[in-house]
Amino acid sequence: MSSTSRSQLFGDLDVTAQLDAPIGAERTWFGIGGKADALVSPQTEEALVTLIERCAQSSTPVRILGKGANLLVDDDGVDGVVVLLDTPAFSGLKFNREGRVHRLHAMAGADLFKTVNELKRQGLAGMEQMAGIPGTIGGGLRMNAGGSYGCIGDTVDTVRCCSMSGEVLYYERSQLEFSYRKSNLPECIVLSATFNLEPDDPVAVRSRVSEIWAAKKASQPMADHSAGCAFRNPLDRDGERVPAGRLIDEAGLKGLAEGGASVSTQHGNFIITDPNATASHVRRLMRIVQDRVMDHHGIRLEPEVVIWERTGITAE
Ligand SMILES: Cc1cc2nc3c(=O)[nH]c(=O)nc-3n(C[C@H](O)[C@H](O)[C@H](O)COP(=O)(O)OP(=O)(O)OC[C@H]3O[C@@H](n4cnc5c(N)ncnc54)[C@H](O)[C@@H]3O)c2cc1C
Known part of the structure; x- marks a missing residue:
């Protein structure tokens, strides 16, 4: 530039x-x-x-x-x-209360780990499902991050965004739709969001968070370098969502390596990297996994991980 x-x-x-x-x-x-x-x-x-x-x-x-x-x-x-x-300006958390509803006002850059910890401390229920999921509020909303215990969209009330032309937009719950790793937010920059939470015993909130965190650690390679699930769970011929990790495992791909990138032996949908890895290794390995799963199951896996590359557009 x-x-x-x-x-x-x-x-x-x-x-x-x-x-x-x-x-x-x-x-x-x-x-x-x-x-x-x-x-x-x-x-x-x-x-x-x-x-x-x-x-x-x-x-x-x-x-x-x-x-x-x-x-x-x-x-x-x-x-x-x-x-x-x-x-x-973009990373704070604020709380206010209207009757029984406690509202969290989270800026888009707020850290998900810190948010869950603060809710544990305050005894507020409604976002325990985000335990152990790394990222920010904005990144979480963009792809409706979550898992088998629920997703970030579950308790969202409002979202403020900036459009890619610089217009500030505001969405109420009735305008928002969240589904599997997806929301109906347009391409935009999430600025902040509010979440409706319920007061609960801090000990109970803490124990639900610990349970979800423990289940995640037991099934996913949390200590390795990865970007979480590499592929979205696809729909099978009956329209049922099937775990991509199971398809990868059944295709015999756990442990498969390309340079410094490999398919985790703990969870088939995690591609993990060692210090010698490059982004090209990961991308090549992802293509091999896609091809082998297609050969084995006749299903095309779509990446969940976001890949950034140069556009080649030169600013005037
Ligand atoms: C060990 C591990 C475990 C994981 N487990 C899970 C899991 O259980 N469930 C799950 O859903 N995900 C999981 N993930 C993936 C990741 O935690 C989520 O996708 C998370 O939402 C990413 O947030 P981020 O802020 O890091 O986004 P980034 O990775 O920084 O960005 C991802 C995308 O979000 C966009 N984005 C980021 N911030 C904003 C914003 N403010 N406005 C608009 N777009 C934005 C970026 O432009 C990019 O397109 C895991 C990842 C790891 C490494």
Whole structure:
């Protein structure tokens, strides 16, 4: 990105910016992949909205980075602007109460682990299903993160977003739909959300969180580098969702390796990486798994992990 583009896009805004920022290696759970031409942390919502408007007007690619827990950054990195919502303006949690309903107002960059811990501390029920799921509130809402105990959409009341042209949008519960790893939010930047929670005994909330966390640790390689499930659970011929991990396991692919990437021996839908891995290893392994599952089951697996690569679009 030229210095002219940089100064036109964010030179006068209340942001901190890092050029050639090693986002893949340092800001994703995989710990691999290339750099961002510009990594920008807005200090205020106004700065973020102006930045997004300017990116739209100049056709500059813009991407939002949460905790990088569902992300693979290509080895060549990404162009344009990567926005990080890590400043206090985007990472707080606030609580208020209306009758029996306790409302959590969470900024998009708030950490899911910290959110669940705070709810345990306060004895508020309704988000225990997020125990052990790494990421941010915004990243979680984008893909309706969750698992067999429920998903983040279950207790959402409202969501505020910024459209990719810089318009602030507000959605009420009646306008929101959440389904398996999906929401009807348009392509946008989630700014914040409110959740309706119920007061409960802190000991009971803590024990439900511990139970879910223990079940997750027992079945998934939580200590390894990964991006969680590599593939979405597909629909079979009867329209039933089947676990991608089971299909991968039945195709005999657990332990299969490509360079420094391998299919976890603990959970077939986790691709894990060692220090020698590159993003190309992961992408090659994903294609091999897709082909072998297709040969074995006649089902095409679709990636759940988001893959970022250069667009080749050059800002004016
Ligand atoms: C060990 C491990 C276990 C996991 N277990 C689960 C699980 O049980 N269930 C599950 O659903 N997932 C799981 N995941 C995946 C991951 O935790 C979720 O997908 C999480 O929602 C990712 O959030 P993030 O903030 O890290 O998003 P990132 O990985 O940073 O980004 C992912 C996508 O979300 C977009 N995004 C991020 N923030 C915003 C925002 N504010 N507005 C709009 N878009 C945004 C990004 O642009 C990108 O497209 C796991 C991952 C790991 C590493």
